[in-house]
Amino acid sequence: MLGRLPLLIACLLLPVLAWSQPVGIPLPVADTGIFPDLNAKVRLHRPPWLPNLQVRVDPKGQAWWTAQGVPLLPAQGENGQARLTPAMDRDGDGIGDQADLLAGAHKVALDNAPYGSPYRQLSYPGGDVPREEGVCTDVVIRALRNAGYDLQQLVHEDILAAPKAYPMVHGANASIDHRRVKTLLPYFERHWQSRPNEVRNSKSDWWPGDVVLMDTLPKPGPDHIGIVSDRLGPSGLPLIINSWTDGYRTTEMDLLPNIPVTHRFRLPSAQEDGTVRAALSLVGTEVPAKTAQVILVTVPTIDADQGWLSRWQRTPRGWQPVEAAIAVHVGRSGLAWGLGLHRNPKNVQMKREGDGRSPLGLFRLETAFGTGVRPAGVQWPWRQADAQARWVDDPKSRLYNTWQQSGENPSLYKSAEVLARSDGLYDLALVIAHNAQSQPGAGSAIFMHIDSGQGTAGCTTLPRQELLRLLQWLDPSKAPLLLQVVMP
Numbered sequence: 001m002l003g004r005l006p007l008l009i010a011c012l013l014l015p016v017l018a019w020s021q022p023v024g025i026p027l028p029v030a031d032t033g034i035f036p037d038l039n040a041k042v043r044l045h046r047p048p049w050l051p052n053l054q055v056r057v058d059p060k061g062q063a064w065w066t067a068q069g070v071p072l073l074p075a076q077g078e079n080g081q082a083r084l085t086p087a088m089d090r091d092g093d094g095i096g097d098q099a100d101l102l103a104g105a106h107k108v109a110l111d112n113a114p115y116g117s118p119y120r121q122l123s124y125p126g127g128d129v130p131r132e133e134g135v136c137t138d139v140v141i142r143a144l145r146n147a148g149y150d151l152q153q154l155v156h157e158d159i160l161a162a163p164k165a166y167p168m169v170h171g172a173n174a175s176i177d178h179r180r181v182k183t184l185l186p187y188f189e190r191h192w193q194s195r196p197n198e199v200r201n202s203k204s205d206w207w208p209g210d211v212v213l214m215d216t217l218p219k220p221g222p223d224h225i226g227i228v229s230d231r232l233g234p235s236g237l238p239l240i241i242n243s244w245t246d247g248y249r250t251t252e253m254d255l256l257p258n259i260p261v262t263h264r265f266r267l268p269s270a271q272e273d274g275t276v277r278a279a280l281s282l283v284g285t286e287v288p289a290k291t292a293q294v295i296l297v298t299v300p301t302i303d304a305d306q307g308w309l310s311r312w313q314r315t316p317r318g319w320q321p322v323e324a325a326i327a328v329h330v331g332r333s334g335l336a337w338g339l340g341l342h343r344n345p346k347n348v349q350m351k352r353e354g355d356g357r358s359p360l361g362l363f364r365l366e367t368a369f370g371t372g373v374r375p376a377g378v379q380w381p382w383r384q385a386d387a388q389a390r391w392v393d394d395p396k397s398r399l400y401n402t403w404q405q406s407g408e409n410p411s412l413y414k415s416a417e418v419l420a421r422s423d424g425l426y427d428l429a430l431v432i433a434h435n436a437q438s439q440p441g442a443g444s445a446i447f448m449h450i451d452s453g454q455g456t457a458g459c460t461t462l463p464r465q466e467l468l469r470l471l472q473w474l475d476p477s478k479a480p481l482l483l484q485v486v487m488p
Contacts, residue, residue, distance in 0.1 A: 095147075135243055279485045285343065
């Protein structure tokens with residue numbers, strides 16, 4: 001924790017009180033985190049150093065200013081056409097984690113507690129010192145708690161799990177370890193995204209809600225911590241929300257011109273990587289290491305027949321979206337748990353033949369097909385469907401859920417889907433490997449195909465041009481998978 005600074009330096013770092021700032025935007029939904037009495041006073045500001053923010057709309061219709069698809073603050077009075085893929089929202093209050101952390105930091109600043117706190121025995125988990133006191137680390141602890149993260153528990157459990165990563169800790173102590181800057185550093189290095197330290201030439205990468213560690217004392221190394229604000233100081237650099245030292249109160253300060261930043265970290269879930277990880281957690285599985293492409297389809301409720309499709313690419317920074325999500329249709333009755341690469345929970349509604357539901361879960365993709373030759377730019381396996389092509393949907397047939405030609409083994413099934421449809425919906429299609437084991441009655445002929453403008457018998461549909469772009473994007477060497485989930 002930070003000790004007293006020389007008076008000369010401290011005098012240069014007075015809180016920003018008279019600096020003219022925009023009024024800001026109130027929170028659009030109820031924040032379920034810390035200090036609920038201060039919710040109405042919180043104002044978020046569009047960061048002037050981030051000019052290229054985009055407006056996206058969340059599943060409930062609230063518009064947000066976003067960076068790389070991550071909601072940073074509400075876009076009051078703005079209209080957004082691009083769909084916001086569901087951001088990580090650990091506490092489920094409708095505010096994405098990065099914005100929730102920032103809102104929590106503002107509440108800590110509004111609380112304006114004086115610097116200082118003796119050692120206190122804290123309850124565990126969820127322990128905190130009295131609201132009327134705190135040091136620099138308590139700003140971060142409380143801001144994270146506002147977003148649903150208990151830094152006390154996270155750090156304590158990490159110390160127990162990996163003691164060699166914390167050589168400075170001699171006997172884990174859940175009351176104090178997370179309140180020490182030098183103990184927080186290995187935790188952030190192990191679990192958060194590390195971002196560049198330099199700010200003057202890279203402000204566009206400095207997001208409100210990022211956590212910064214700073215070097216304020218003669219001994220080299222981080223000894224202070226704070227949170228990047230959404231406002232600029234007189235220096236033209238972002239303010240830092242922090243609890244400075246003895247004699248100061250928690251507030252925003254113009255620290256960056258004078259105090260070296262040693263480290264900057266960002267919540268892992270603040271990248272859209274968190275969306276794929278959240279969706280995978282809903283089906284209780286992970287993707288194989290060889291998979292580098294995922295098609296994610298989300299619907300707001302289990303019975304919804306409309307949803308959103310987004311394409312994701314695995315990168316060194318995790319799963320990143322390729323483009324904004326597009327609207328799609330699924331089964332006219334919604335989703336039901338399918339048979340794929342995931343493990344189905346007990347006592348859930350399972351996909352059945354004729355139920356009008358699309359399969360929920362993680363699935364391989366099989367051949368693409370259509371009535372013509374393979375389209376230009378498509379690398380994915382292709383099969384041309386002629387007038388004799390059928391997909392058997394007779395649960396009593398041993399050929400159930402397989403492609404057949406009508407002239408072959410016609411006596412072995414009583415019903416089948418025609419693949420060269422006269423309405424053109426199968427001119428482009430992709431087989432979803434639901435029920436690859438052909439379990440009788442568990443569902444058959446599940447494809448991605450051209451949209452008709454309404455819910456389907458169990459397929460997932462999208463506009464012709466979007467389906468073509470998806471097929472051209474699929475790379476067999478990247479082992480792509482389809483993930484379909486309910487995610488409000």
